[in-house]
Amino acid sequence: MRFYAAADEDHKAQKGNIYENRIRLLMSNSVLFYSLAVLIISCAFAVVFLRNIFHAGLFLLGAFLGVAGIYIALFNYFLAAVQALVYSGAIAVLILFGIMLTQRHYRKEDPSHNAFKWIAFVLSFGIAGFLVDSFRSLKPGSIFPVKHLLYQMGMALMQTYAIPFEVISALLLVALLGAFSLAREKEDL
Amino acid sequence: MIGIFHYLALSAVLFCIGLYGVLTRRNGIAVLMSIELMFNAANINFVAFSYYFKGIHFISGEVFPLFVIAVAASEAAVGLAIILSLYRNKKTVNVDEANQLRG
Amino acid sequence: MDWIKFAYLIPLLPLAAFLLIVFGFRFFKGSRISSYVSILFNTASFVLSCFVFLKILNLEHTDSYSGPIQFSLSWIHLHSVSGIIPLHLQIGILLDPLSAIMALMVTFVSTLIMIYSIGYMEGDPGFSTFFSYMSLFVMAMLTLTLSNNFLLTFAGWELVGLCSYLLIGFWYKKPSAAKAAIKAFVVTRTGDVGFLIGMIILYWKTGTFNFIQISHLNLPALLSGWLLWGIPLLIFCGAVGKSAQFPLHVWLPDAMEGPTPVSALIHAATMVAAGVYLVARTYFLFVISPTALLVVAWIGVFTAFMAATMALVQWDIKRVLAYSTISQLGYMMLGLGVGPIGFVFAIFLLLTHAFFKALLFLGAGSVSHPFHEEENPFDMHHYGGLKKKMPHTYWTFLFATLAITGCPLFAGFFSKDAVIDSAFQSRILTHNLLWGLALFTAFLTSAYMFRMFFLTFHGTKEPEHQVHESPWVMILPLMILAVFSLIGGWFGFSWYRLHLPWHDWIERFMNPYVQLYHIPVSHTIDWMGMGLGTFVFLAGFFTAWVLYSKGLRFASALENPIIKPFHQLFVQKWYMDEFWGLILSLFGFGLSSIASWIDTNLFDGTVRGIGMGTGGIGLKIRSIQTGFVQQYAFIIYLAVLILIIFVVSGGYLWTARFF
Numbered sequence: 001m002r003f004y005a006a007a008d009e010d011h012k013a014q015k016g017n018i019y020e021n022r023i024r025l026l027m028s029n030s031v032l033f034y035s036l037a038v039l040i041i042s043c044a045f046a047v048v049f050l051r052n053i054f055h056a057g058l059f060l061l062g063a064f065l066g067v068a069g070i071y072i073a074l075f076n077y078f079l080a081a082v083q084a085l086v087y088s089g090a091i092a093v094l095i096l097f098g099i100m101l102t103q104r105h106y107r108k109e110d111p112s113h114n115a116f117k118w119i120a121f122v123l124s125f126g127i128a129g130f131l132v133d134s135f136r137s138l139k140p141g142s143i144f145p146v147k148h149l150l151y152q153m154g155m156a157l158m159q160t161y162a163i164p165f166e167v168i169s170a171l172l173l174v175a176l177l178g179a180f181s182l183a184r185e186k187e188d189l
Numbered sequence: 190m191i192g193i194f195h196y197l198a199l200s201a202v203l204f205c206i207g208l209y210g211v212l213t214r215r216n217g218i219a220v221l222m223s224i225e226l227m228f229n230a231a232n233i234n235f236v237a238f239s240y241y242f243k244g245i246h247f248i249s250g251e252v253f254p255l256f257v258i259a260v261a262a263s264e265a266a267v268g269l270a271i272i273l274s275l276y277r278n279k280k281t282v283n284v285d286e287a288n289q290l291r292g
Numbered sequence: 293m294d295w296i297k298f299a300y301l302i303p304l305l306p307l308a309a310f311l312l313i314v315f316g317f318r319f320f321k322g323s324r325i326s327s328y329v330s331i332l333f334n335t336a337s338f339v340l341s342c343f344v345f346l347k348i349l350n351l352e353h354t355d356s357y358s359g360p361i362q363f364s365l366s367w368i369h370l371h372s373v374s375g376i377i378p379l380h381l382q383i384g385i386l387l388d389p390l391s392a393i394m395a396l397m398v399t400f401v402s403t404l405i406m407i408y409s410i411g412y413m414e415g416d417p418g419f420s421t422f423f424s425y426m427s428l429f430v431m432a433m434l435t436l437t438l439s440n441n442f443l444l445t446f447a448g449w450e451l452v453g454l455c456s457y458l459l460i461g462f463w464y465k466k467p468s469a470a471k472a473a474i475k476a477f478v479v480t481r482t483g484d485v486g487f488l489i490g491m492i493i494l495y496w497k498t499g500t501f502n503f504i505q506i507s508h509l510n511l512p513a514l515l516s517g518w519l520l521w522g523i524p525l526l527i528f529c530g531a532v533g534k535s536a537q538f539p540l541h542v543w544l545p546d547a548m549e550g551p552t553p554v555s556a557l558i559h560a561a562t563m564v565a566a567g568v569y570l571v572a573r574t575y576f577l578f579v580i581s582p583t584a585l586l587v588v589a590w591i592g593v594f595t596a597f598m599a600a601t602m603a604l605v606q607w608d609i610k611r612v613l614a615y616s617t618i619s620q621l622g623y624m625m626l627g628l629g630v631g632p633i634g635f636v637f638a639i640f641l642l643l644t645h646a647f648f649k650a651l652l653f654l655g656a657g658s659v660s661h662p663f664h665e666e667e668n669p670f671d672m673h674h675y676g677g678l679k680k681k682m683p684h685t686y687w688t689f690l691f692a693t694l695a696i697t698g699c700p701l702f703a704g705f706f707s708k709d710a711v712i713d714s715a716f717q718s719r720i721l722t723h724n725l726l727w728g729l730a731l732f733t734a735f736l737t738s739a740y741m742f743r744m745f746f747l748t749f750h751g752t753k754e755p756e757h758q759v760h761e762s763p764w765v766m767i768l769p770l771m772i773l774a775v776f777s778l779i780g781g782w783f784g785f786s787w788y789r790l791h792l793p794w795h796d797w798i799e800r801f802m803n804p805y806v807q808l809y810h811i812p813v814s815h816t817i818d819w820m821g822m823g824l825g826t827f828v829f830l831a832g833f834f835t836a837w838v839l840y841s842k843g844l845r846f847a848s849a850l851e852n853p854i855i856k857p858f859h860q861l862f863v864q865k866w867y868m869d870e871f872w873g874l875i876l877s878l879f880g881f882g883l884s885s886i887a888s889w890i891d892t893n894l895f896d897g898t899v900r901g902i903g904m905g906t907g908g909i910g911l912k913i914r915s916i917q918t919g920f921v922q923q924y925a926f927i928i929y930l931a932v933l934i935l936i937i938f939v940v941s942g943g944y945l946w947t948a949r950f951f
Contacts, residue, residue, distance in 0.1 A: 075240070144242070
């Protein structure tokens with residue numbers, strides 16, 4: 001434990017600070033954040049509005065990558081990597097496969113949105129505006145970056161959150177089996 | 190200067206876009222995609238709060254997204270399995286056409 | 293070695309035997325091992341009781357004696373929450389002279405009965421089951437005996453009831469046995485309700501279940517008004533049920549359906565003794581209330597008289613014995629009821645009665661053994677002239693009969709007659725009437741016991757069966773009990789003040805109330821008590837001898853218009869069964885018709901209304917369920933939105949003002 005902490009310390013001293021300072025510089029210019037925000041929001045809009053479901057899936061991939069960038073902006077590189085690998089690499093690809101498997105009976109004249117679309121539009125984006133407006137009073141404040149983040153996350157997973165961690169593993173197994181049994185070809189259905 | 194406000198606003202907007210998608214998209218897979226967007230919005234909040242606020246459980250905000258991602262992966266797998274099953278039986282993926290349980 | 297620390301093993305050893313037999317049933321089946329297990333553990337329990345008893349005896353006679361000994365474990369402990377009584381329940385044992393001598397008697401008599409049962413139950417398909425039930429029965433009785441609080445006593449009490457149910461209905465394929473078992477259980481339960489209510493009220497008033505703690509409280513100050521006599525009488529209800537007192541005595545004669553050793557156990561050591569023991573154990577509640585004592589005394593003496601009259605006309609040997617038990621229990625209650633002066637003799641009668649009543653039942657079982665092919669092997673019409681055929685049974689039975697009828701020098705003379713005499717000496721209301729009735733009942737006792745004795749063993753009748761003596765395993769316990777029926781009473785000389793070295797032993801040992809209430813002890817020999825006791829014994833003996841041994845079957849006298857209605861009344865058991873039947877059918881029918889009305893109209897109506905209402909509402913609103921998932925999601929979203937608006941606008945603060 002002491003050994004890893006020390007090693008991490010050394011690593012930080014040599015390299016970490018350089019990168020962090022560089023990115024913090026970017027952040028202070030807000031360039032990274034705003035470009036990521038624009039990327040994410042526009043991709044998300046494309047996901048929900050595009051008529052072509054395959055294109056929507058591709059834009060979903062873009063939104064996931066943008067969120068990975070946000071994690072980098074918050075100095076959680078590990079989570080960014082997980083986001084890129086699991087969301088972009090696994091979930092988005094899974095969804096794209098799903099789209100490709102179900103497009104045979106696609107009817108072009110079908111509406112892509114249901115009858116609620118106007119009232120849902122007003123209510124959803126109304127509440128978005130309301131939320132953003134209510135957050136405006138928050139001061140920028142100071143930041144508290146976590147020291148030895150990856151080490152701490154590992155310790156938390158193995159100590160504080162050991163039981164949720166195990167439960168999640170069971171959940172994944174059950175989901176795997178459930179998905180398999182649901183999607184299997186059944187003769188008598 | 191970028192503060193917590195910006196992250197929360199981004200998260201709120203992302204969440205509401207996902208919500209709109211969930212409420213209006215007819216395609217079941219699109220509904221799933223919108224749900225994933227909402228998950229992401231929540232994760233951004235976790236990490237942002239952990240970064241901007243100091244507390245005893247500061248590490249929780251960094252760890253919870255991992256759990257959320259795992260749950261999202263399960264949800265996507267099961268959801269897609271359901272939609273594939275629906276597609277196989279009804280030749281459609283539109284959620285408003287799967288209404289056999291109506292009263 | 294300080295044996296007293298292991299006193300908790302006394303009830304646990306029979307329990308261990310029960311568990312061993314139950315779980316080892318597969319291996320014991322069809323062999324005698326289960327009986328050996330039972331007897332071994334019971335004997336160990338008896339030996340332990342001996343040590344504990346001797347220890348208590350020594351403690352009692354030294355100056356360092358500091359009251360009863362208790363060992364307890366905390367069972368449930370809930371602290372007081374505003375206004376609610378804190379709940380502190382214990383499991384513990386209480387060792388004082390009363391419980392020590394009682395445990396000694398229970399283990400001793402039950403061991404002998406178990407030894408006898410080896411012979412009696414030989415070849416029965418339920419041999420192992422029988423011994424497991426017997427062990428459980430002894431365990432229950434010992435729990436009740438040694439418990440230091442009402443709650444554990446009640447647990448033992450109910451266990452005793454359960455075991456009596458199991459054992460009376462042991463031959464459950466016989467419909468009469470099954471019915472008798474249910475009757476015993478239900479009738480005793482009726483009394484238990486009173487016991488439970490009294491116990492709860494007492495807890496509510498005193499905040500503890502512990503006997504010693506309650507007895508140290510200033511009870512007259514705590515229990516005001518009717519509670520002062522109400523609580524003892526409610527507890528007495530339980531004793532009335534268990535000890536078969538009027539009017540709940542109806543179950544005991546029917547309980548004869550069980551195997552004979554069970555009858556012996558129920559009548560001598562366990563079930564019916566429990567009621568008397570309970571009153572003795574909670575006597576601190578009774579002594580403060582003259583009303584309660586008077587009720588106890590009158591119920592006791594009336595039960596004794598009524599049961600004796602019924603015993604006069606029975607032809608079933610076991611039923612005669614059952615009524616004699618009821619009668620003797622009535623004497624015990626009388627002894628308790630006349631106050632501290634009779635307390636010690638009631639307990640002494642309980643102990644000595646255990647010996648001779650067990651002996652009588654076991655002897656009856658031995659007599660009936662050759663007749664087991666008869667429809668009712670206990671019917672005395674089959675008997676007569678058995679004296680020559682079964683000499684051991686004859687002599688032991690004679691000892692028991694002499695003991696119960698109060699022949700001088702036998703046990704009953706020192707215990708039963710002492711109870712009667714204490715009724716005379718007591719200063720409670722109408723004590724002369726009590727005493728007279730008790731004395732007359734003693735005459736009846738002597739008469740019906742010798743009637744039974746002559747009908748069974750004497751006479752010129754030649755039995756149709758090949759009558760033989762019972763095996764030694766059955767005779768040996770009879771002999772031991774016969775010895776104790778003779779010498780058991782010698783520890784009770786005190787009443788007659790014969791100055792032997794131990795003449796006041798039992799009084800000093802048993803009776804905390806004598807010192808507490810300053811009972812005057814005179815030092816002259818009580819010639820009147822002794823003389824009257826001997827006189828009624830002889831009178832009863834000669835009556836029976838003239839009427840039955842001389843062959844005067846006074847059949848013509850029964851047609852006499854004065855005697856006939858009485859005879860009819862006694863044969864019909866004072867119509868008590870009919871009385872209860874009437875009560876139950878009247879109350880039962882009334883209650884059940886009310887309940888039926890409530891059930892059909894109120895409950896069924898409510899249930900049906902709910903069902904139909906649900907259906908109707910469902911029909912109306914089923915169209916809301918469109919099967920359109922996104923509509924549901926939209927409604928959920930709207931609901932959350934309303935909540936958010938409510939919270940953000942501070943609405944909860946606004947609402948909070950109203951509460």
